[in-house]
Amino acid sequence: MNYDIHVHLAGTDRARNGNYVGPKVSPGFRYLLHRLGLTLDALRAPGADERFRDLLLEWVDTSSLDRVAILALDGVYRRDGSFDDGNTRLMTGNDYVASLLGRHPRVLFGASVHPFRRDALAELDRVAERGACLVKWIPSGQNIQPDDPLCFPFYDALVRHGLPLLSHAGKEHTLSGFPTTLNDPRRLKPALDRGVTVIAAHCGTRLFLHDPSHFRAWCAMALEYERFYGDISAFAVITRCRALTRLQQTPQLLRKIVYGSDFPAPVQVWSFVHRLGLRRTRELAAVRNPLERAFRTFRCLDLPSEVFSRAGELLRLPRDGTVAGECDRGVTVASAT
Numbered sequence: 001m002n003y004d005i006h007v008h009l010a011g012t013d014r015a016r017n018g019n020y021v022g023p024k025v026s027p028g029f030r031y032l033l034h035r036l037g038l039t040l041d042a043l044r045a046p047g048a049d050e051r052f053r054d055l056l057l058e059w060v061d062t063s064s065l066d067r068v069a070i071l072a073l074d075g076v077y078r079r080d081g082s083f084d085d086g087n088t089r090l091m092t093g094n095d096y097v098a099s100l101l102g103r104h105p106r107v108l109f110g111a112s113v114h115p116f117r118r119d120a121l122a123e124l125d126r127v128a129e130r131g132a133c134l135v136k137w138i139p140s141g142q143n144i145q146p147d148d149p150l151c152f153p154f155y156d157a158l159v160r161h162g163l164p165l166l167s168h169a170g171k172e173h174t175l176s177g178f179p180t181t182l183n184d185p186r187r188l189k190p191a192l193d194r195g196v197t198v199i200a201a202h203c204g205t206r207l208f209l210h211d212p213s214h215f216r217a218w219c220a221m222a223l224e225y226e227r228f229y230g231d232i233s234a235f236a237v238i239t240r241c242r243a244l245t246r247l248q249q250t251p252q253l254l255r256k257i258v259y260g261s262d263f264p265a266p267v268q269v270w271s272f273v274h275r276l277g278l279r280r281t282r283e284l285a286a287v288r289n290p291l292e293r294a295f296r297t298f299r300c301l302d303l304p305s306e307v308f309s310r311a312g313e314l315l316r317l318p319r320d321g322t323v324a325g326e327c328d329r330g331v332t333v334a335s336a337t
Contacts, residue, residue: 003311006260011049018093139182141175203230233262
């Protein structure tokens with residue numbers, strides 16, 4: 001089966017859906033909206049949450065992907081457990097994403113729970129019951145210090161539920177606000193030491209040449225820790241081509257990567273014209289469905305099929321024939337990944 005473990009959904013109807021886009025959004029967020037033909041005004045219009053949701057589900061339905069993890073995003077919390085409304089720039093509600101499980105058989109629920117919130121463990125229990133397949137963090141966007149001892153009980157609960165942690169690694173441009181050093185993958189070592197399966201988004205690579213890169217740190221950790229992985233989401237840009245080549249040339253690292261698109265991150269197919277050739281590049285660039293365009297592009301780059309199916313060994317997945325919430329909680333721990 002082919003998985004995309006990194007797909008974002010946004011909205012603004014906080015009262016009904018738990019979704020929120022703050023008044024101060026980054027140029028990167030505006031650019032992503034522009035790529036989808038949207039504006040902030042359109043995103044805030046009545047019914048926009050549902051229109052964006054239905055468009056995304058249509059793209060899922062018309063793609064070659066078998067399972068797509070759509071991600072929630074928790075807000076910002078202070079170390080004392082209180083909600084930091086003033087620094088929260090973006091939220092996508094857990095219940096809003098979980099509700100998609102009953103609407104589309106290909107959708108997986110990627111939950112997001114801030115480990116500092118006072119009800120973090122209870123909320124983790126709740127989203128696990130609702131069928132979460134993973135937990136997503138953006139440390140520099142949510143004010144999460146992954147090596148803070150406050151996170152340790154949360155890590156133990158992740159192991160108990162068999163839930164992997166998908167955490168952004170490297171500088172973040174769409175949802176900034178707190179130090180980018182929070183995204184250093186080495187801060188995730190306490191989670192690994194406590195038995196959590198961790199997937200570092202983007203393998204710690206940089207988007208712009210002036211950004212700090214944590215790719216070498218990710219490589220070292222991937223070789224050291226059996227349960228440490230990375231996704232290649234947002235790798236369809238020229239600045240990440242070299243890192244992708246390094247992964248493909250190193251069998252030990254190739255075994256530690258998982259496919260994700262990071263939708264709505266743009267797919268710059270022309271970054272690979274030297275590998276794909278002019279005719280194939282043009283064909284891929286003409287694919288209108290962004291999920292399909294990203295998937296086809298990476299399939300054409302001669303990545304082994306395991307990169308696209310490996311998530312089936314890592315995620316907390318529903319057993320065949322069960323309803324959402326009745327999940328196989330042993331996959332992640334038993335695989336010792």
